[in-house]
Each structure stands twice: as C-alpha cells, then as structure tokens.
Amino acid sequence: MSRLGRLMPVYSKRAPMLLQENIPLAPLTTFRLGGPARFFVEAKTPREVEEAVAFARSKKLPLFVLGGGSNLVVADAGWPGLVLKVAIPGIEPRAGIRDGKVLFDAGAGEPWDRFVSHAVMAQCAGVECLSGIPGSVGGTPVQNVGAYGQEVSQTIESVEVFDLQDSQVRELCPEACGFTYRSSIFNTTERGRFVILRVTYALTPGGEAHLEYADLKRHFEGRETRPNLAETREAVRHIRARKGMLIVAGDPDSQSAGSFFKNPVLSEPQHQDLQKRAAAKGLALPSYPALEKNHKVSAAWLVEKSGFARGYGFGHVGISSKHTLAIVNRGGASAVEVVALKEQIQHRVEEIWGIHLESEPVMVGF
Numbered sequence: 298m299s300r301l302g303r304l305m306p307v308y309s310k311r312a313p314m315l316l317q318e319n320i321p322l323a324p325l326t327t328f329r330l331g332g333p334a335r336f337f338v339e340a341k342t343p344r345e346v347e348e349a350v351a352f353a354r355s356k357k358l359p360l361f362v363l364g365g366g367s368n369l370v371v372a373d374a375g376w377p378g379l380v381l382k383v384a385i386p387g388i389e390p391r392a393g394i395r396d397g398k399v400l401f402d403a404g405a406g407e408p409w410d411r412f413v414s415h416a417v418m419a420q421c422a423g424v425e426c427l428s429g430i431p432g433s434v435g436g437t438p439v440q441n442v443g444a445y446g447q448e449v450s451q452t453i454e455s456v457e458v459f460d461l462q463d464s465q466v467r468e469l470c471p472e473a474c475g476f477t478y479r480s481s482i483f484n485t486t487e488r489g490r491f492v493i494l495r496v497t498y499a500l501t502p503g504g505e506a507h508l509e510y511a512d513l514k515r516h517f518e519g520r521e522t523r524p525n526l527a528e529t530r531e532a533v534r535h536i537r538a539r540k541g542m543l544i545v546a547g548d549p550d551s552q553s554a555g556s557f558f559k560n561p562v563l564s565e566p567q568h569q570d571l572q573k574r575a576a577a578k579g580l581a582l583p584s585y586p587a588l589e590k591n592h593k594v595s596a597a598w599l600v601e602k603s604g605f606a607r608g609y610g611f612g613h614v615g616i617s618s619k620h621t622l623a624i625v626n627r628g629g630a631s632a633v634e635v636v637a638l639k640e641q642i643q644h645r646v647e648e649i650w651g652i653h654l655e656s657e658p659v660m661v662g663f
C-alpha cells in the first residue's frame with residue numbers, strides 16, 4: 298500500500314467516490330498534529346455525503362465530519378473509523394433583494410474567508426469583521442463563529458443539513474440552530490446528528506461596515522471618512538496577523554487551533570467572587586464593554602494573571618508569542634503535549650480564580 302493509502306470505490310453506479318485508508322490527518326488540520334484516519338473520504342456533493350454515511354453504517358464505523366480542520370485537536374492514535382471531509386463547493390447569490398437583504402447560498406466545503414472576500418467584493422455587509430478566520434463555510438454554524446463584534450448567527454438565514462437520524466436532507470432556520478456564544482445545537486444537544494451541506498447567509502447590499510470593537514476603532518483613529526467594507530476587511534486581517542490569528546505561511550505562531558479557551562460567561566455571584574479575588578491581589582478586572590454586556594470575562598486576562606506569559610511552554614508546545622489564548626505546535630508536537638499544557642493552564646486558573654476555562658477546539662479520537 299502506498300503512503301497515501303489504498304484507494305477503493307465506495308459505490309460504483311456513477312463516478313465512484315474514493316475511499317482511502319490510513320490517511321494522515323495532521324496535514325488536514327491547522328494544528329498539524331495527531332494520527333491518521335482509518336478510512337477517509339472527500340464528498341463534493343450531498344449525494345456523496347449520503348453514500349459515505351451509508352458506507353460507515355454498513356461497516357459499523359464511527360463517523361467524524363471534517364471541515365477545514367481549524368478547530369480540532371486530533372489524538373495521536375488518530376480516528377478509528379471514517380473521516381468524511383465535506384468539500385461541497387459553490388457560492389451563489391440569489392436573485393433579488395428581500396427585506397433589504399441579498400441571500401447567498403454557500404457550499405459547506407467553501408473556505409470561509411473566500412466567502413467573506415466574495416461578500417465584501419459584492420459590497421454586501423454582515424461578515425466583514427469575520428475576515429481571516431480559517432476553516433470552511435460548513436464549520437461556521439457549528440460554534441457560531443464570531444470575531445470583532447460579529448457572529449455568523451446574525452446573518453445565517455438557514456442551514457441545509459443531512460440528518461443522520463432519518464437520512465433526510467432538511468433546512469434548519471436560525472431558531473432551530475440554537476445559536477449562543479460559541480455554541481449551537483451542532484456542538485451541544487445534537488452533536489454528531491447533522492452533516493452541514495450548505496449555509497445561506499442574508500447580507501445587506503450597500504451596508505456599512507460594523508466598527509464596534511475597540512481594536513478596529515483604534516486602527517481607524519483620526520480618519521475622517523467611514524471605512525468601507527474592503528478597508529474594514531483589510532484592517533481585521535492586519536489586526537489578526539499581529540495577534541497570530543491569521544494563518545501566515547512560515548509564522549511559527551500559526552500552527553494552532555486559534556483561541557484555545559472560551560471567554561467564561563459568569564453569573565452575578567461568580568463575577569462578584571472574581572472581583573473580590575482580583576481586589577485581594579491589588580488587581581482590577583479589565584473593562585471590555587463588548588464582553589461585559591454578555592457577562593463574559595476575558596479568558597486571556599485570567600490566563601496571564603495565572604502566571605502564563607506569551608511564549609511560555611515546554612517540549613514542542615507553547616503559548617503563542619502573540620496571543621495568550623493560543624496554544625501552538627512549535628513543530629513535532631503530540632496531542633498528549635497539547636492536552637498536558639491545556640490541563641496545566643486550566644488547573645492553575647481554577648486554583649487562583651475559581652473559574653473553569655472551557656476549551657474551544659473539538660477533541661477528536663480521545
């Protein structure tokens with residue numbers, strides 16, 4: 298068998314989909330670590346998704362749905378079943394304007410940033426602040442991707458899914474997706490039930506750029522005219538690159554899964570307790586209006602104030618030199634090392650601040 302694995306057709310009535318064996322997953326993830334997939338298939342159409350699911354079922358293989366691999370930690374042993382990479386392409390604006398919006402249908406396999414670029418070029422507002430986020434269109438509803446004051450839940454019109462429960466294709470409205478901060482039914486109550494095939498976004502033609510976040514406002518300080526969508530997109534990409542949150546070839550801080558911890562959402566008593574603990578140390582909680590309105594506190598602040606500086610690390614893993622929340626693979630890291638660093642940070646933050654930091658990336662094969 299070649300290094301790339303054996304190829305065999307899944308179904309043979311039409312052009313067959315290629316099923317591969319023992320495919321390394323590390324190159325298919327932004328973290329670039331972890332073991333192989335026992336079986337691997339790439340689906341370019343909804344029909345191929347259905348066929349791949351049928352194959353996994355017939356062989357009783359556990360199924361993992363892969364998008365752009367930018368929010369994953371794959372176990373060193375890899376995935377024992379079938380990895381189905383959703384590669385459905387296409388970005389189609391629908392004709393006409395409805396309630397002041399243009400609808401765009403995007404295949405789940407489209408790279409997300411290509412979709413954002415497309416929207417910005419078409420002068421349609423709503424996703425410009427989400428520029429530079431890696432991964433696929435299909436990955437965005439899963440954790441309700443957000444940055445710089447925008448979240449995809451604000452623009453998602455519907456999500457077309459293949460339902461593994463009854464093998465039907467259906468369309469979910471935003472309410473059915475249960476979007477909240479970094480969460481939806483896809484990563485909570487209905488985890489593993491749906492394969493996302495297509496997402497429809499409702500964008501505002503001729504709309505203004507969303508400039509709520511402090512970093513963005515600072516970037517345009519002193520400017521007299523309002524930045525347009527393209528300028529906002531460039532600014533976001535620029536700020537992200539400075540923070541190691543844009544994947545740039547050759548940047549050692551780029552091999553990561555982005556922010557490793559979610560900003561904790563606290564209850565009022567928890568927030569008061571945190572303030573007391575901070576005051577006892579002569580510290581004041583930082584004020585971030587965008588976080589506070591949702592009762593969130595900065596996970597980066599908690600990590601820093603627990604003794605973890607940028608650049609901290611051991612072995613082949615560390616904290617990014619540009620961003621306290623990103624754990625990076627410095628080259629040749631194992632998933633075990635990543636988990637050890639994650640747990641070290643979680644234990645220390647909990648010990649000092651009484652807060653459990655929830656990790657953001659999906660753990661695959663653990």
Ligand SMILES: Cc1cc2nc3c(=O)[nH]c(=O)nc-3n(C[C@H](O)[C@H](O)[C@H](O)COP(=O)(O)OP(=O)(O)OC[C@H]3O[C@@H](n4cnc5c(N)ncnc54)[C@H](O)[C@@H]3O)c2cc1C
Nearest residue numbers: 362364365366367368432433435436442443444493554555
């Ligand atoms: C440098 C960097 C910066 C980042 N910045 C941000 C940020 O600012 N904001 C933010 O929210 N996230 C950010 N992320 C995280 C990540 O990019 C997003 O979560 C992204 O949407 C994940 O999409 P993906 O296609 O890569 O999904 P994957 O990593 O492949 O998968 C993630 C989860 O989604 C599921 N999934 C993926 N595709 C499908 C599908 N078609 N159907 C069903 N389930 C699917 C997978 O099964 C898995 O559970 C960042 C990551 C990196 C590496």
